[in-house]
Amino acid sequence: MxxxxxxxxxxxxxxxxxxxxxxxxxxxxxxxxxxxxxxxxxxxxxxxxxxxxxxxxxxxxxxxxxxxxxxxxxxxxxxxxxDIDRHTRLYPGAERAVETLHTLGIATAICTNKPEALAEDLLRRLGVRALFASLVGADTMTTRKPDPAPYLAAVARAGGTAARSALLGDTETDARTARVCGVPLALVTFGPEGRGVERFAPDALLDHFDALPDLAQRLLPEA
Structure with a gap:
């Protein structure tokens, strides 16, 4: 998977x-x-x-x-x-992009350094928890990103293997996580740093979620 x-x-x-x-x-x-x-x-x-x-x-x-x-x-x-969701919104096109990934046979998971209970609550309030097969938070395990264990657990709990996985993130922590896990990395450019994340040398940049399905296909080609 x-x-x-x-x-x-x-x-x-x-x-x-x-x-x-x-x-x-x-x-x-x-x-x-x-x-x-x-x-x-x-x-x-x-x-x-x-x-x-x-x-x-x-x-x-x-x-x-x-x-x-x-x-x-x-x-x-x-x-x-x-007051976890007063101003919080999904980035434009995110929900549709995740749904499209599923039609392509790509499982989705969350690995965050937000405490697990808060992440679970936020995703439920945003109405998208069911779109993700697993969620690993900051306190789910004894370590957090960039330690590889949380990422590997998120993949395994989603039914996947590290060798056929990739990470989408926005910070140096995500870049370090992908590097230590030996997996492809894409970083978003619509966060506070914009294209400044290029300095972390990701495998790909994501400017809008509309482009995610094609990007995912490139990072995760079918066997």
């Missing part, structure tokens, strides 16, 4: 505004107001909750430490869970 594994945040769906809002909820509760901007800081949002907290704290003219980040992280997760 040919399998295409998707990253979630910044690849399948634009989650940045809701992630930034959750981080700002923490800063507002501390009396600092909104320290992050949903547009300017979108790239940091796609690197996770702790990255957003570090960026916000770095903008304060007061000392802070990783203890402050650790203290706020559970609060960020709860704020995010409470």
């Amino acid at each position: 040919r399998t295409l594994v998707f990253d979630l945040d910044g690849t399948l769906a634009d989650t940045s505004a809701d992630l930034i809002a959750a981080a700002n909820h923490c800063f507002c509760a501390l009396g600092h107001g909104d320290l992050l901007d949903s547009r300017a800081d979108a790239l940091t949002a796609f690197h996770g909750g702790r990255a957003m907290l570090r960026l916000g704290f770095s903008r304060l003219d007061v000392p802070w430490s990783e203890d402050d980040v650790d203290a706020q992280y559970p609060r960020l997760l709860q704020a995010y869970a409470d």
